[in-house]
Amino acid sequence: MRSRPIIAIDGPAGAGKSTIARKIAAALNFVYIDTGAMYRALTLRLVRSKTDPSDVGAVRTILQAVRIGFDPSGKIFLDGEDVSGTLRTAEVNGMVSTVAGLPVVREYMQKLQREIGKEGGVVLDGRDIGSAVFPDAECKFYLDASLEERARRRMNDSKEQLFVNLEAIQQDIARRDAADSQREHSPLVRAEDAHYIDTTGMGPGMVVETMLEYIDQRSVR
Numbered sequence: 001m002r003s004r005p006i007i008a009i010d011g012p013a014g015a016g017k018s019t020i021a022r023k024i025a026a027a028l029n030f031v032y033i034d035t036g037a038m039y040r041a042l043t044l045r046l047v048r049s050k051t052d053p054s055d056v057g058a059v060r061t062i063l064q065a066v067r068i069g070f071d072p073s074g075k076i077f078l079d080g081e082d083v084s085g086t087l088r089t090a091e092v093n094g095m096v097s098t099v100a101g102l103p104v105v106r107e108y109m110q111k112l113q114r115e116i117g118k119e120g121g122v123v124l125d126g127r128d129i130g131s132a133v134f135p136d137a138e139c140k141f142y143l144d145a146s147l148e149e150r151a152r153r154r155m156n157d158s159k160e161q162l163f164v165n166l167e168a169i170q171q172d173i174a175r176r177d178a179a180d181s182q183r184e185h186s187p188l189v190r191a192e193d194a195h196y197i198d199t200t201g202m203g204p205g206m207v208v209e210t211m212l213e214y215i216d217q218r219s220v221r
């Protein structure tokens with residue numbers, strides 16, 4: 001039995017999950033785990049070693065040696081290096097859905113995420129947290145927004161010069177949504193017991209307020 005609850009936040013790319021999850025974790029004094037960053041860190045490792053993600057044997061070998069983890073402030077480390085600022089490049093964006101679709105990768109990440117979150121007192125955001133990683137999470141959310149709004153948010157966040165074109169971002173998000181929802185192993189789905197919030201037209205403050213109210217109603221704090 002966990003002494004503290006687990007808050008699961010799932011949803012498609014650009015729905016604002018990481019911004020919101022960070023704020024919820026701060027409000028509750030919980031630890032925030034960005035599971036997308038874990039898939040991105042592994043993808044960065046493959047990019048750096050020029051490993052083809054379709055070479056499952058090579059990916060498996062890398063998984064046996066790679067170290068991915070967080071420090072208490074939420075920074076993500078790849079083999080001891082802080083890679084928090086280098087995970088949103090066009091190269092990583094282009095490859096991450098393929099990497100995240102590999103069963104060997106999903107098994108590895110889900111096991112690691114369960115290990116990190118098992119004591120509770122955590123907010124995890126991703127695609128399969130409420131449906132597959134912690135189906136018994138005390139509180140589950142599914143955050144959504146229109147494709148146009150999600151692309152706009154990504155554009156505002158993006159530091160990549162190449163990615164200033166709204167149309168291109170929209171296409172990239174739509175492609176990743178399709179890959180994430182259609183993969184065989186733990187696809188992006190809305191868990192039946194997840195609280196659905198369409199955040200289109202809502203600012204982060206209002207989303208956080210709505211979620212904290214729901215958390216309080218469920219008395220899981």
Ligand code: DC
Nearest residue numbers: 035036037039096097100126127128
């Ligand atoms: O949330 P994000 O854009 O940083 O996620 C990067 C990719 O990782 C995304 O294409 C889907 C994948 N992902 C996943 O499959 N499962 C998760 N729990 C989190 C992310």
